[in-house]
Amino acid sequence: MAGAAPTPAAKTERLLNLVIALLWTRRPLTKAHIRDAVPQYQQTASIEAFDRMFERDKDELRDLGIPLVTEVIDPLFDDELGYRIDRREYALPPVDLAPDEVTALALAARAWSQASLAGAASMALNKLRAAGVEIDERSVVGIEPTIRTAEPAFDAVRAALVARQVVSFEYRKPDGSAAARTVQPWGLTSWRGRWYLTGFDLDRGAERVFRLGRVVGAVTTVGKPGAYAVPADHRPRVLVAGVADAGPPSESPAVIRLRGGAGQTLRRRAVSEVDDAGWTTVTLASTNLERLADEVAGFGPEALAISPPELVAGVKARLAGALAAAAGPS
């Protein structure tokens, strides 16, 4: 190829002229016409150099999301192809929004202001503004939902997910060891402030949930985009909630004795409270006993589980474990 690589600014100028020409034309433009229409193409050293440059530009515009179409120029002579951008496909359709709907949109966009997609969110609002929608972001001051994407793997996984492209990465287990995983990304879910990838683990041949914070190092794509379909009955939230809130939901009422003013979180949920000699006996309606045992043990000598027996055993086991561990490394 002749000449030095053009600067990014020169490339933007070339692409912009190409977009304008392809939007401006009513009939598809042949490559010869396109070379004439864009000054930067005229300056290429040869037809071959132009061809290569145009092919790359065409792909990049499509990757960006611009609907560049290839059409037969004359139905009688179908050997010559032409190019144009479909104006109707290109343009954002008119969006007629009530003021409260605009506020909701601004709130939705602002939620991303501390995330890696902050630029995309504010550009989306600017497109609406360019379409004549008045957006006053001050109208939502005071309410600030925030979505964070602190996990380094987020962007690569999100890109693969929307492209439906297999990814592979190193995944760290809770015990610190890491192993390579290859996954079809099916869903990306933020739950309690953490991002989880759900998908089909190709090595294990089963659906799995991955915490993005445990992905070590780079995420690489494997194969082509659009490589698989996501099952319609995939319910990421159900899977993620199951993993995030691990433990069987053994639900049962429970009775606990609390000293003095202790056990505030338990008192808040109590269906009954009976005071007796400096202690209070509280009854909780149906509750997850494993998590309740954690909570009761956390109050140490201030809380005493009375029933059911599984709760009493659970609390005693925790306290005995804590006491044994306190003696030193096991």
Next chain:
Amino acid sequence: MSAAERRRATPAESATARLGRLLTLVPWLLDHQGIPVEEAAATFGVTSAQMEADLSLLFVCGTPGHLPDDLIDADWEDGRIFLSNAESLARPWRFTLDEALTLMVGLRALSQVGGLAGAGTDRDGSLADGATGAGGGDAVERALAKLEAAAGAVASSESARVSVSIADDAAGAALATVSEALRSGRRVHLSYLVPSRDETTERDVDPMRLVSIESRWYLEGWCHRAEAVRLFRVDRIVAATVLDAAGAIPEQVVGRDLTAGLFVPDPTDLDVVIETGPDAAWVAEYYPTQSVTELEGGFRRLVLRTGDPGWVARLVWRLGGSARVVEPADLARSVRDGAREALAAYDALGQQA
């Protein structure tokens, strides 16, 4: 300048990313003739110098022929931008997948926020009255439907595979009361649970804002009891009442910068050293730590900085042997003594029965 703008203003913008911005900038400028350069730059999250560079680039682009009459006309000599002869680019281009995704995922998350659902917004664009349910509660749903129509089926279905749960549902009633106080600019009385000290406190607060961070709503406000700005987790508000008094936030008072997260160690805080076993490896990921040292066999040594070591004792008890306090010695002792005392009480109880 917001964090987002700072991020986007970093150099090394690709040629296609810049093209994407210019294709949105042109219709926006056509619709905002005479806008000051600074304002255009702020809207697009770039410096004024970058905005002028963008205008210079537009100035040399145009329709085939590229004679003077074919080129985009951009004039910003007096600091105000006038743009013309850009009819081909007069419409903004459709949302990219990422753009559609941010708005749709954000709206879907908002639609699931209880207590705010009514809050959403009102017809006039202000926050609606959640308590009385006055108008516009479904603004989020309506906006989502219109956006899906505008963005197309592909963007709608692809974006549906990303979902965010912005806040737990536990905050419902208190959230409605607090957002009502915030909107009407009134003081609110809170019964507020402080689990780390195991107490419920009573305080009057002048609300400043409601922030959702890591799936939880927080009320930031001027606390009359602490005489300082405080953050309150809304799901720990046991009861909230809107008072007649108007909120009176002292001048000069500003909200905390929460971009780096919630946890800001205080210099007077204490370092607590604990060791966790493989079952409790999550502790290092869950709580803010000063340092984490990997030990043999999946064990970890963590340094936690806290103003209230009591919660560390609670944590170690509930971890049931998967963790122990290394330092300070008096905390390790109270964990040991507390566990002994509780187990003795269970023994006594067993003998009674």
